[in-house]
Amino acid sequence: MTRNDKAQSPAAALAHPHPDALATITRGLAAPPRPLTLAALGGRSLFPLLALLILAGTLLWGPFVSLALAVVTWNLVGRFG
Amino acid sequence: MTKGLAERQRVFARIDDVHCVVFHLAVLAAYAVAFWVYLHPAQAGIEGPWSKIAFVVAAAGLLGWISGVDVGVNFHNHTHRRVFRSPRLNRWFGRVWTFSGGWPSYFWEHAHVRVHHANVMEPSDWTLPVRRGDGRFENVWRYCALHWPWRYAGHLWHDFRTGRGGHKVGRRALKELAIFAVLWSIPFWIDVEMALVLWVLPHFVANCVTMGSGMYVQHAGGSPRSSGARFQHSNTFLSRFFNLTMFNIGYHLEHHEFPGVHWADLPALHARMRQVYAAEGGRVVPYGYYKAARIVSSVFDPDGSYVRFTHSDLLPAFQRPAVRTAAWVDPSLEANRRHRPAVRLERRSG
Numbered sequence: 001m002t003r004n005d006k007a008q009s010p011a012a013a014l015a016h017p018h019p020d021a022l023a024t025i026t027r028g029l030a031a032p033p034r035p036l037t038l039a040a041l042g043g044r045s046l047f048p049l050l051a052l053l054i055l056a057g058t059l060l061w062g063p064f065v066s067l068a069l070a071v072v073t074w075n076l077v078g079r080f081g
Numbered sequence: 082m083t084k085g086l087a088e089r090q091r092v093f094a095r096i097d098d099v100h101c102v103v104f105h106l107a108v109l110a111a112y113a114v115a116f117w118v119y120l121h122p123a124q125a126g127i128e129g130p131w132s133k134i135a136f137v138v139a140a141a142g143l144l145g146w147i148s149g150v151d152v153g154v155n156f157h158n159h160t161h162r163r164v165f166r167s168p169r170l171n172r173w174f175g176r177v178w179t180f181s182g183g184w185p186s187y188f189w190e191h192a193h194v195r196v197h198h199a200n201v202m203e204p205s206d207w208t209l210p211v212r213r214g215d216g217r218f219e220n221v222w223r224y225c226a227l228h229w230p231w232r233y234a235g236h237l238w239h240d241f242r243t244g245r246g247g248h249k250v251g252r253r254a255l256k257e258l259a260i261f262a263v264l265w266s267i268p269f270w271i272d273v274e275m276a277l278v279l280w281v282l283p284h285f286v287a288n289c290v291t292m293g294s295g296m297y298v299q300h301a302g303g304s305p306r307s308s309g310a311r312f313q314h315s316n317t318f319l320s321r322f323f324n325l326t327m328f329n330i331g332y333h334l335e336h337h338e339f340p341g342v343h344w345a346d347l348p349a350l351h352a353r354m355r356q357v358y359a360a361e362g363g364r365v366v367p368y369g370y371y372k373a374a375r376i377v378s379s380v381f382d383p384d385g386s387y388v389r390f391t392h393s394d395l396l397p398a399f400q401r402p403a404v405r406t407a408a409w410v411d412p413s414l415e416a417n418r419r420h421r422p423a424v425r426l427e428r429r430s431g
Contacts, residue, residue: 044100048107051143062126063136081371
């Protein structure tokens with residue numbers, strides 16, 4: 001590790017918490033813009049879309065099935081989320 | 082596609098912020114659908130009191146859940162990094178963002194940025210649970226029941242009257258409260274009974290259950306910076322499913338250390354800081370808030386489950402002597418933790 005590398009490592013920057021030093025930690029962090037895909041949009045908004053589906057689905061399957069689906073969803077998310 | 086991307090970026094500060102807007106619009110659509118079903122019960126097979134109760138319980142729970150995430154995570158990102166380029170659009174979209182979670186945007190931003198972030202875990206951070214004499218948070222049920230809206234209202238009233246948060250903060254708060262009152266009352270103009278069960282009740286769930294438990298697990302077991310423990314004020318949660326669906330809010334230690342970093346960049350920041358946090362006693366668990374909230378809300382063993390979440394479940398690489406020496410830790414649980422197989426770190430790393 002060169003002297004310059006040490007100066008820009010997170011540990012070195014935190015040891016000297018000057019704003020310029022802290023900026024070295026986040027420098028170059030931003031990922032390049034990616035095209036939006038339906039899969040990405042659906043993944044990030046999974047929970048509201050799921051809620052929307054269950055609530056709209058009440059018209060098809062009735063309120064008791066919606067309640068059952070809501071309970072199952074909460075339990076699954078509580079277990080794995 | 083390239084042209085479309087460029088055009089969207091003229092509106093959005095960053096292309097990833099389209100996700101934030103889609104999320105909020107999906108929440109509003111869910112409310113609209115729930116209202117429509119409630120007002121047209123025959124078409125949904127709601128024919129008696131029990132079927133109506135079933136729908137209300139399902140809808141209030143679902144709407145409360147997603148509203149809590151929409152304000153506590155999604156709008157939260159906006160308070161740190163505005164999603165639009167236009168200041169006016171940011172201000173007005175913010176107002177429309179939080180009214181469906183029971184908050185004036187200015188009030189939530191004050192509580193989060195000027196109180197919570199500026200004083201995290203210190204006595205002046207009134208957004209967090211009250212701490213007991215031994216440093217533990219109060220019971221999560223007590224916090225969720227008492228904090229919103231009761232404690233929030235008292236503290237906000239005090240802050241806005243005393244000028245905490247800047248010049249003319251009281252006047253600004255009054256203006257924002259008036260705008261909120263107009264927006265928030267819309268469902269009451271449509272149907273009062275519907276507004277009570279599908280608007281007020283979901284907001285109770287959003288604040289007391291979703292946001293309350295989220296705030297609790299984000300900082301439970303931690304110590305303020307003034308204690309000398311620099312990176313123990315917040316917990317980081319590494320569940321990939323959780324972070325994918327919750328705008329990377331699980332990287333909470335990273336977020337508090339660098340609140341200006343965009344939510345999409347937090348996993349990269351974690352990778353960059355991981356060794357530093359491991360060396361300094363950063364607190365990292367392998368799951369997400371939902372499972373954490375389930376653990377700490379145990380009714381039958383509240384103390385044991387609190388120790389499990391705040392100590393036993395920390396990833397082995399992040400378990401430091403400084404964290405383990407808290408006076409209230411049960412020695413027998415500590416012995417169990419030391420004998421756990423250290424396999425999770427390898428599985429989760431990277």
